[in-house]
Amino acid sequence: MAVKSSRYWLIFISPAMFLIAVFLLWPLAKTVVYSFSEWKNFSITYTFAGLANYKRMAADSVIRIALKNSGILIIFALIFQVGFSLLLAILVDSVNHLFKFYRTVYFFPIVISGTAIGLMFALAYKYEYGLLNFFLTLFGQEKRVWITPKTSIFLALIPVVWQYVGFYFVIFLTGLSKIPADVYEAAMLDGVTPIQKAIKITIPMLRDTLVSCTVLVVSGCFRVFDTVFIITKGGPLDSSQFLSTYMYKMAFENFNGGYASAIAMLMIFIGVFITVCLRKALKAQ
């Protein structure tokens, strides 16, 4: 009875509220303010600039490249992180031997930091001292420049997509373990083929897991930073910029905190908008 009184819930909730207010709400509020300001060099002073940063953003061709790249990443992530990891999970779930081995191997990349993975791939792509060109020359082929304006986005996305396949693979495995065995047994008696089993039983019964993974994948695409930054730094010719890498460039290389804040606001808006739309669309189905 006493626990239900307002005094107690306030005491229990206040530490979390304090942390959220200090580390989330206050910085968010400041970002909103800075996005409408001319704030450079991390100075303590800033001046109100109205919509100037947003107007600049509308005319900035790099923003369009970043949005296009985010779109490419979402498509790749949905195909590989959701589609491929689901396929892997179904295959591994059906094997009788080495189940734990496969689960560990596929999950392993997720425990490596994005920076380390980025560095590993960056070293592989190098022209003069890179691993790929080492193999080319080993087989008598000419060395080639791997990271070009046309290829940079795809080469940067390979490790990004690869790293998280294992994460969603484990989520799908957990989902598969929740499907009652008697459903499969009944289907087996009806003579169902393995493909029919996957399409007509497993995937429909994993619907909730699929929805969660899809939302996580899409919202996660707007947070990609470390791996891409290490491999290409958004270049060459800004061809592999994402909103996150471009925001970093504006804030910590160009020292234009106002414009970087406006880009951050765009990231927040798009992230929230797509997540809400996706949830509504998938829930409606």
Add this chain to the structure above:
Amino acid sequence: MKKRFMSIAALCIICLIAASCASQAPAANPAPASTENTQSAPAPAPAGETIRVVTYFAGSDAWAPVWKEVIQEYMTANPGIIILDESQPTAGVNDMLKTKVQADLAANSPSDLMLYYTGDAYAETLTAQDSYLDFTEALSQDPEWAAGFKQTPLQSVQYQGKQYTLPYIGFYEGLFYNKGLFDKLGLAEPTSWENIINSLDALNENGITPLASSLAAPYFLVENFIMAQVGESNHRNYFDDSWAGALDAIAELHSKGAFPKDAMTLSEDDVRLLFSEGKAAMMINGSWCVDSLQSNPDMRIISMPTTPGGKGGSNSAISGFGSGWYMTKAAASRSGETLKLLKYLTSPEIMARFIAIGGSSAIYCEAPDSSSNLLKSAAVMLNTATYIDKTLDSQVGHEAYEAMNGGVQYIVEGMKTSKEVIEEARSLN
């Protein structure tokens, strides 16, 4: 039993009191080579103090090993002092030092002592928060320490008449070239634009990259080409239309295959590696590379030769004291330990150890043995130049500087003209 418990408790309390008294005792061990003026001693130092220091002596930086030795020696000689080395590398595509310092400033948590860039653009940023000490008073209180500094560099880093920074290691930039490679192929040394252009085909045919440079971070390239293009006449006329010629000259070299094939993504570390391993004949870089190159007797450095229609060349050079020591007011008011450490670091003995690696000194100290051909050519370069100026990044706005350097990729690919890039940078300055 109760008496025994009471005795142990009393003993514990006595120990705690004794420990707390001991922790308030002043430091007993002096710093080596300290020139601290005892008459102007600030607040008494606690026995244990952690001093946060950030420098660029990290990663592949040539001075990093000396720096580690020096601070370790200081901590050994001063047992109560812990130097928290927060140094960040500046070489490479990304300058981590700038990022760290800016992030610390934004969080209002700057390092106590900092070796950072000088110049109005940086000073304006750093002094905006009123966190850094004006050394004028500290220098006047310790004439012996003040007399150790050379006056020209000391005055050159002042900002609005105040001494927020103390100059340390000077630098120079220029065109490094491997004389041995040019001699081997019977090519004239790259002392003129024509010689450079005429050597490109022969170098490429022999599998040697003519000019090692990154277009992902073309800062040294752009700096030196602008100096070669405009010389004294327009170097301080920031983003003047005459600067466009320098960017066009870079584009011309690119179109003639002067740069590495992966110049668009090449890192600064790889640029140095290409040149030092003899895979590239020329490189535009600075005095921080001298230590790793001077063992090769074929290495030389000259000012970037005059670009087509230019006014610079051997009559001008980029040199200066682009970095210096900053100290926070908070560290100064906390105790005298940070200033004591700074005096140790700026003593002639320590300075000489850094200069033995490369660069020029802002402090009077024993000159290192400069007998290598590379160091001799550097001395000739600086003595020949009638106009010497520091780098542009310390003179113009960060965003404008980045826009100009970032625009080089677009110019060489024909996606923007040099005038468009200069105009864009000018609008951001």
